[in-house]
Amino acid sequence: MRNAMSAARQLFSASHTTVDPKEVKKFQLLAHKWWDEQGEYSPLHSMNDIRVPFIRDTLLNLSSDHQLGSPLSGIKILDVGCGGGLLSEPLGRLGASVTGIDPLEDNIRTAEQHKSFDPDLDKRIQYKSCSLEEIAEESTETFDVIVASEVVEHVADLETFISCCYQVLKPEGSLFITTLSKTQLSYVLGIVVAEKIMGIVPDGTHDWEKFITPEELERLLESNGFLVKAVNGMLYNPFSGSWSWIESTSINYALHAMKSKAQEQSSSREPISEAEEEQHPARANTSTTV
Ligand SMILES: C[S@@+](CC[C@H](N)C(=O)[O-])C[C@H]1O[C@@H](n2cnc3c(N)ncnc32)[C@H](O)[C@@H]1O
Structure with a gap:
């Protein structure tokens, strides 16, 4: 029988990069x-002003046991696409043990250099x-x-x-995603205004085709x-x-999902029917933390 690792290797081979x-x-x-x-x-x-409390408070609500001043201690976080470590660092400061990964070597170099300024972070974060x-x-x-x-x-x-997220997460582990929805408004504000008119982010940063609605992401x-x-x-x-x-x-959103327990997997792996989807759209503002 193939073991889990060889199955994973096959699943995530180069053809599925x-x-x-x-x-x-x-x-x-x-x-740089x-x-x-x-x-x-x-x-x-x-964005750290809202995404860090969202992650912290969601995790605190899930556990009864936290250390004052270091509320995320004992939690192992994988920050995928960490860039220069803008989110890895505050999570490390909250006590988490963070692994930040990014396909771009120069990003990792910047992240490494920046965390080295703080010896406490140096111990808690690896890139x-x-x-x-x-x-x-x-x-x-x-x-x-x-x-x-x-x-x-x-x-x-x-x-x-x-x-891949499913595979590397422990059972009942948490996945946090922030992204842009795929709507006309996100095209106008996220691309035309932010990139082409106001230059808030460099022109060409985003491809609207790659955006995803919360409903579609939830289904996936x-x-x-x-x-x-x-x-x-x-x-x-953009003014403040x-x-x-x-x-x-309809523009930007943050999502929290949990890896299902073993017995829930089989049912939640079934595609969501249209009727179910109508009754159960993306759960806006269900978080108790915001
Ligand atoms: C907009 S930045 C976000 C950086 C960081 N997460 C933050 O919020 O500060 C997107 C990052 O995703 C990385 N990236 C692009 N494609 C990726 C992929 N397939 N897997 C993981 N990271 C990716 C880029 O190199 C870049 O650092």
Whole structure:
């Protein structure tokens, strides 16, 4: 009988890579700019004001046992597409043990250099330049939490990406995703206004075809063994440079899903019927943390 690792190797072989070289190349020129708070990545810096509490409070609500001042201690987080480590660092400061991965070596170099300024973080965070499928080839049920913030809109094969997340997460582990929805409004605000008119992010950063609605993402997650627990709309104000939670998920959104328990997997792997989908759209504002 094949063991889990060889099955994983077969599943995540090179023909199913999640890395789209064209997408990764977009981040090459700015690989040294991650920590410029006023620069191109300024919206990601300010997104920490809402995404870090969202992750922290969701995890705290799931466990009864936390250490004061270091609430995420003992939690192993995989930050997929970590870039320069903008999200890995605050999660490490909350006590988590973070592995940040990114296919672009120059991003990892920047992340390594920045965390070295803080000796405490140096111990808690490790970075690696690799793909998610490479992690899945070498580890099964290793992480308590996976974070993929502003990443899924850049991957080549989202289903393989989600299968890899499933494989490396421990049972009942949490997956946090932030991304852009695929609507006319996200095209106008996320691409025309943000990239072409206001230059909030560099022109060409996003390909609208790769955006995904929360309903579609939920369907994909649930057919791959996850249960979606919360979907919250997010709004960026370009004038104040700040993010806030909103009810609508038609532009940006944050999603929390959990890897189902063994007995739930078989039912949640069934495709969602149209009737079910009507009764059960993405669960906006179900999180107790925002
Ligand atoms: C918009 S940045 C987000 C960085 C970081 N997550 C943050 O929010 O600060 C997208 C990152 O995803 C990485 N990336 C692109 N394709 C990827 C893939 N297939 N798997 C993992 N990371 C990817 C890029 O290199 C880039 O660092």
